[in-house]
Amino acid sequence: MSLIAGPLLLLTGTLLRLGVPFFFPHQLAAYQRQPMVITTAYGLFLAGTIALWPGIVAVAVRIGATRPVWALWGGTLVMFGLFARTFHYGINTFAFSLVDSTGLSTATGAVSAYYTYPEWVASSLTIAVMLGWIILAAGCFLSRTLRLAPAIALALMSGLMVGVLKGSSWASAVQVAGLTVAFVPLGVAYLRGADRPSRRTVLRTMPLIVLFLAASLILGQLG
Secondary structure (H helix, E strand, C coil): CHHHHHHHHHHHHHHHCCCCCCCHHHHHHHHHHCHHHHHHHHHHHHHHHHHCHHHHHHHHHHHHCCCHHHHHHHHHHHHHHHHHHHHHHHHHHHHHHHHHHHCHHHHHHHHHHHCCCCCCCCHHHHHHHHHHHHHHHHHHHHCCCCCHHHHHHHHHHHHCCCCCCCCCCHHHHHHHHHHHHHHHHHHHHHHHHCCCCCHHHHHHHHHHHHHHHHHHHHHHHHC
16 A cells, blocks of 8 residues: 555645745745645655655565565665655744744745755755666666666656655656556555455454544644
């Protein structure tokens, strides 16, 4: 499910931001004009980033059966890249709240000041963001997890920009579409080969999942 839902969420969030100039002043201005659209776009992208990690683990395990070094490096670096994107999206959310509470010019100034702030941890993961997808794609091809064309499509993710309030371009849409082309069919194949839960298991598990999701949403909003 991660390999299906993660890329589709990322692609939907990416496409919703098309048409807005790429850099942060324009992203903040677009939020002021269309808060629901921009919030939804960024929220979907964040949800896709978080949802993707189990799929990355599953792919790395599959690669590791025949190419353990490629699996170790590719899976680890991609996971580090997901951590970096999640960090930046926390800043994005705070910046949007500044637009509401202090105004567009103040929020723009705050983000501009952040870009000069010497942050070392997440910024040091940029090379992981770029190299991880290439190594993982190569491992997918060498282990026959993916054919050549889907592996190349997956490697396109290495060019997806990372940072605070980075918008969408047609290039980023192509890059995330490459992830979708590579992973969604693989996720479908995983589902077809998986054991089917019994009716009793489904009836016992689904209410717990619904209750957990509801409690997470409510408690999250209560702080």
